[in-house]
Amino acid sequence: MISAFTGQQIRDAEKPLLDSGEGAVLMQRAAYGLAQEVVRQVKRKRKLTGASVTVLAGKGNNGGDGLFAAAFLARRGMRTTAVLAAPEVHPEALAAFTAAGGRTLRLEPGNAEELAVMCAGDDAIIDALLGTGARGGLRGAAAEMIASLQELRPSLVVACDLPSGLDAGTGEVHWPVLDADVTVTFGGIKAGLMTDPGEGCAGRVELVSIGIEPGLRSVSPELRRLTARDLGRLLPAPDRRAHKYSRGVLGVVAGSARFAGAAVLSVHSAALAGAGMVRYLGPESAARAVLSRTPEALWETGDPGRVQAWVLGPGVDGAEQLRRVGDAAKTAMDTGLPVVVDAGALGALPDRCPPHWILTPHAGELATLLDSLPSLGEIAVTRDDVEARPLHFVRLAAELTGATVLLKGATTLVASPSGVVFSQSEGIAWMATAGSGDVLSGVLGAVVAQSAEEVRDDDGAYAALGLEQADRWAAVAAVAASVHGRAGAEASANFEGGPLTASAIMAGVPRVIGSLAAEYDRPRP
Numbered sequence: 001m002i003s004a005f006t007g008q009q010i011r012d013a014e015k016p017l018l019d020s021g022e023g024a025v026l027m028q029r030a031a032y033g034l035a036q037e038v039v040r041q042v043k044r045k046r047k048l049t050g051a052s053v054t055v056l057a058g059k060g061n062n063g064g065d066g067l068f069a070a071a072f073l074a075r076r077g078m079r080t081t082a083v084l085a086a087p088e089v090h091p092e093a094l095a096a097f098t099a100a101g102g103r104t105l106r107l108e109p110g111n112a113e114e115l116a117v118m119c120a121g122d123d124a125i126i127d128a129l130l131g132t133g134a135r136g137g138l139r140g141a142a143a144e145m146i147a148s149l150q151e152l153r154p155s156l157v158v159a160c161d162l163p164s165g166l167d168a169g170t171g172e173v174h175w176p177v178l179d180a181d182v183t184v185t186f187g188g189i190k191a192g193l194m195t196d197p198g199e200g201c202a203g204r205v206e207l208v209s210i211g212i213e214p215g216l217r218s219v220s221p222e223l224r225r226l227t228a229r230d231l232g233r234l235l236p237a238p239d240r241r242a243h244k245y246s247r248g249v250l251g252v253v254a255g256s257a258r259f260a261g262a263a264v265l266s267v268h269s270a271a272l273a274g275a276g277m278v279r280y281l282g283p284e285s286a287a288r289a290v291l292s293r294t295p296e297a298l299w300e301t302g303d304p305g306r307v308q309a310w311v312l313g314p315g316v317d318g319a320e321q322l323r324r325v326g327d328a329a330k331t332a333m334d335t336g337l338p339v340v341v342d343a344g345a346l347g348a349l350p351d352r353c354p355p356h357w358i359l360t361p362h363a364g365e366l367a368t369l370l371d372s373l374p375s376l377g378e379i380a381v382t383r384d385d386v387e388a389r390p391l392h393f394v395r396l397a398a399e400l401t402g403a404t405v406l407l408k409g410a411t412t413l414v415a416s417p418s419g420v421v422f423s424q425s426e427g428i429a430w431m432a433t434a435g436s437g438d439v440l441s442g443v444l445g446a447v448v449a450q451s452a453e454e455v456r457d458d459d460g461a462y463a464a465l466g467l468e469q470a471d472r473w474a475a476v477a478a479v480a481a482s483v484h485g486r487a488g489a490e491a492s493a494n495f496e497g498g499p500l501t502a503s504a505i506m507a508g509v510p511r512v513i514g515s516l517a518a519e520y521d522r523p524r525p
């Protein structure tokens with residue numbers, strides 16, 4: 001599992017080392033790691049000697065890291081320029097940079113655009129204006145220069161610790177921000193690099209260890225991300241004695257006369273993701289479409305009998321389907337079964353949900369959901385608000401509803417009601433396509449139906465993540481989000497990176513599950 005931290009958590013971990021006089025050593029390690037990454041990137045394109053690099057240096061320690069890194073690069077034969085964005089910058093770092101033969105220019109009101117044009121063609125730009133000590137975004141000439149540079153699209157931008165203007169803890173972005181190709185981050189990954197909109201500006205994230213890592217081990221991370229290895233451990237696999245009823249029976253209330261496709265996608269995805277059996281509840285026209293795609297499913301017209309989990313809501317429309325949603329929700333609540341609540345069912349939630357109810361809104365649906373909660377008071381929340389601060393709002397929704405909330409997006413966030421948040425980002429932009437969410441609902445339903453026992457087992461794979469039982473449902477949802485994202489990315493790769501349909505995402509699901517299980521080298525059934 002990958003952990004990410006707030007700027008404050010990182011600073012707290014640094015403090016004992018700073019107090020014992022090791023600040024300069026930490027900075028040298030950070031600067032060396034940053035310089036090494038620039039060397040690697042530049043060497044992929046040309047020889048290092050004579051290549052040009054500009055460091056944009058702010059007044060704090062972030063600027064110090066950048067200047068020490070540039071001094072190292074100058075000694076390696078690069079043509080180095082520092083643009084100093086403040087009258088005072090880190091004195092030792094500036095002295096080292098000048099001694100190494102670097103050229104310095106001062107950013108002033110009036111020369112921002114000129115300097116941007118001057119360095120935009122460089123082989124590399126290091127953004128070391130603001131780090132974890134930033135309050136708000138870039139201002140004045142620095143903001144002007146970054147806005148101009150962003151328009152000029154430099155060939156390689158390496159962010160020092162985090163792109164300047166990004167909030168390290170929340171991922172909120174104060175524009176303008178210069179999009180990085182690589183962010184070299186020190187000591188621990190900043191949470192703002194693993195949640196949108198910040199993650200969208202950070203490029204690839206490289207972690208450089210500087211010696212504060214032991215201090216972070218006992219800290220509860222702000223964000224967690226499951227790796228392929230975690231997924232291999234967590235994904236359900238039937239044992240030899242399994243039968244279809246023990247494997248996870250999923251009830252699905254989805255689709256309607258108007259939106260039959262949502263039911264087709266949700267049910268078929270659930271079957272492909274390993275549900276032992278899928279029971280479908282819906283109108284005859286949708287049921288016909290479901291059964292022609294998934295003859296393995298059962299169409300339930302009366303009491304659906306035994307299920308281990310429910311998916312409620314994809315494509316649900318009209319009073320008849322909403323009644324089925326209501327009935328299933330009531331049974332699930334009475335019997336303590338886990339439920340995935342999507343789309344049309346999000347408007348029919350009880351006042352308080354348990355953590356094994358997993359809501360799956362996109363940003364617009366989350367805004368509507370929050371607006372409908374009396375506990376939020378008079379504050380109105382819009383889709384734009386959610387997109388600007390997804391981490392804040394997904395946590396708030398989980399806290400206020402009591403449910404686990406999965407917020408769909410380029411980076412998908414899943415929050416437990418106690419505030420544990422997972423972030424998965426395996427998907428690609430082509431996945432923002434009609435029906436993609438229906439596929440996710442089916443995959444999630446299947447994973448939930450098969451995982452309920454493992455979640456409750458205090459010696460099981462979910463417990464091994466170090467999570468309380470109520471928080472483990474967020475990990476279950478993160479598993480499904482990751483499978484869904486990987487299936488989309490792999491399907492698109494099969495088309496040379498071309499566009500995707502929801503059906504293509506769905507078709508990739510069994511292979512993703514199989515290869516993840518193989519990666520952990522787990523015996524297959």
Ligand SMILES: NC(=O)C1=CN([C@@H]2O[C@H](COP(=O)(O)OP(=O)(O)OC[C@H]3O[C@@H](n4cnc5c(N)ncnc54)[C@H](O)[C@@H]3O)[C@@H](O)[C@H]2O)[C@@H](O)CC1
Nearest residue numbers: 014026027030060061062130131132133134135136137161
């Ligand atoms: N503290 C340490 O031991 C280490 C810190 N490191 C680096 O130090 C950084 C944090 O250093 P700092 O705490 O000095 O913080 P920053 O380098 O982010 O700079 C903060 C400084 O900029 C000013 N400032 C804040 N917001 C501003 C804004 N919007 N516009 C203009 N100026 C603004 C503040 O007054 C402060 O002086 C990290 O991001 C990392 O790069 C690394 O060298 C590793 C070790």
Ligand SMILES: [K+]
Nearest residue numbers: 127130162164
């Ligand atoms: K920076």
